Amino acid sequence: MEPVTQIDTPPDALTDTALTDTALTETLLTTLSSYQHLEMGDARALPLAAYTSQDLFAAETARIFRNEWICVGRTEQIGRVGDWFSADVAGEPVVVTRNEDGDIRAMSAVCRHRSMTVAQGSGNSRRLVCPYHRWSYDLDGTLVGTPLMSTPNRADGTSCTLPSFHVETWLGFVFVSLAAAPEPLAPQLTGAADTLAPYEMSSWRTLIAFDETWPGNWKLALETALEGYHLDGLHAGPIADMLGSKGSRFVEATNRWSCFRIDVDFDSELGAPTKPFADAYGGDDATSSPTISIHPHVNISCSPAGAVWLNFHPLDPGHTRVTGGYLVPPSEFERINADPDEFDATRELIAQLNREDSSATIDLQRNARTRFAEPGLLNEREEALVHFYRYLANQLVTTDSTGSIGS
Numbered sequence: 001m002e003p004v005t006q007i008d009t010p011p012d013a014l015t016d017t018a019l020t021d022t023a024l025t026e027t028l029l030t031t032l033s034s035y036q037h038l039e040m041g042d043a044r045a046l047p048l049a050a051y052t053s054q055d056l057f058a059a060e061t062a063r064i065f066r067n068e069w070i071c072v073g074r075t076e077q078i079g080r081v082g083d084w085f086s087a088d089v090a091g092e093p094v095v096v097t098r099n100e101d102g103d104i105r106a107m108s109a110v111c112r113h114r115s116m117t118v119a120q121g122s123g124n125s126r127r128l129v130c131p132y133h134r135w136s137y138d139l140d141g142t143l144v145g146t147p148l149m150s151t152p153n154r155a156d157g158t159s160c161t162l163p164s165f166h167v168e169t170w171l172g173f174v175f176v177s178l179a180a181a182p183e184p185l186a187p188q189l190t191g192a193a194d195t196l197a198p199y200e201m202s203s204w205r206t207l208i209a210f211d212e213t214w215p216g217n218w219k220l221a222l223e224t225a226l227e228g229y230h231l232d233g234l235h236a237g238p239i240a241d242m243l244g245s246k247g248s249r250f251v252e253a254t255n256r257w258s259c260f261r262i263d264v265d266f267d268s269e270l271g272a273p274t275k276p277f278a279d280a281y282g283g284d285d286a287t288s289s290p291t292i293s294i295h296p297h298v299n300i301s302c303s304p305a306g307a308v309w310l311n312f313h314p315l316d317p318g319h320t321r322v323t324g325g326y327l328v329p330p331s332e333f334e335r336i337n338a339d340p341d342e343f344d345a346t347r348e349l350i351a352q353l354n355r356e357d358s359s360a361t362i363d364l365q366r367n368a369r370t371r372f373a374e375p376g377l378l379n380e381r382e383e384a385l386v387h388f389y390r391y392l393a394n395q396l397v398t399t400d401s402t403g404s405i406g407s
């Protein structure tokens with residue numbers, strides 16, 4: 001028998017390389033440019049450096065998260081006049097309000113005095129009062145109070161108004177864009193809205209809210225949510241018995257969103273109690289459940305009894321804030337609130353799903369830095385990844401008139 005040769009594990013590939021991060025990013029962008037026209041037939045995962053590069057992360061922040069529609073919450077969080085909640089959009093503190101006219105507003109939460117954050121968390125009030133020196137703003141961001149300032153007041157209304165951002169709602173989700181003139185979101189999502197129409201999600205309520213930090217790149221966290229191929233592996237047991245890899249299939253995609261479906265086994269332990277919900281939907285939804293992903297970072301995964309909604313907010317190349325919740329129809333919300341113990345098993349199941357998905361993200365992130373890892377071939381059940389990669393490449397790679405690739 002041949003002696004086993006011990007191979008020394010090489011140092012980390014990225015720190016061992018002579019490439020500067022800028023050169024690495026140019027190499028990455030050149031590689032990514034080929035993903036703009038990726039087809040399922042020759043689809044591969046992304047280059048692993050895409051999950052670790054600080055420069056690529058900066059490009060994603062600038063070109064994607066500071067421009068695109070970013071989901072920050074649900075309209076139910078601001079149901080009444082004066083309701084507000086804070087959010088972070090690409091590192092920018094934002095506050096979303098329901099103003100005196102009943103309209104939703106989104107604005108910078110950075111005080112116009114000396115830049116303290118004026119609103120953190122959530123609340124209901126007619127005024128947003130900065131905790132530093134108590135300058136106050138109305139629900140549209142107009143400065144209305146400057147304690148102890150000299151008269152006439154040197155703080156003029158226009159320059160001291162909190163900058164406002166575009167806000168749009170879709171199926172009860174609140175989206176904010178920091179761009180000056182973003183393309184309206186809803187017309188880009190008509191096909192996704194058609195798919196989700198039977199669920200009447202606009203009125204659904206949040207039964208469980210998520211807010212976690214996963215130690216992995218946002219794309220790795222999202223990619224797990226883009227396919228059902230991993231169900232038999234990562235979620236082996238009752239979950240996969242109900243929603244198995246074999247019954248998952250890619251359905252359709254545009255540059256803005258994608259959809260895959262998973263057949264529901266109603267003979268399984270978890271599937272049987274959900275059959276009445278599925279029967280009520282009819283059509284495809286009577287036998288399978290859709291998952292819709294909205295580029296860049298939203299995932300809405302339906303089951304007959306409710307939907308898991310996740311947003312993946314990049315914090316740095318190796319960390320992702322995961323927010324969202326478990327949504328149910330209003331009648332279910334009332335019923336479960338009247339008897340919360342009955343929901344314990346479902347609550348634990350959802351927590352398990354998130355734990356298993358986050359554990360994959362952590363492992364994948366670690367291996368993104370290993371020397372012998374290579375981007376592998378994709379299964380046809382992973383076709384939504386192809387469309388996400390194309391979207392990513394389109395956003396990040398620009399080609400100037402000479403045909404060279406820029407960042």
Ligand code: FES
Binds near residue numbers: 113114130131132135
């Ligand atoms: S920083 Fe807000 S009042 Fe001073």
Ligand SMILES: [Fe+2]
Binds near residue numbers: 230235353
């Ligand atoms: Fe999963």
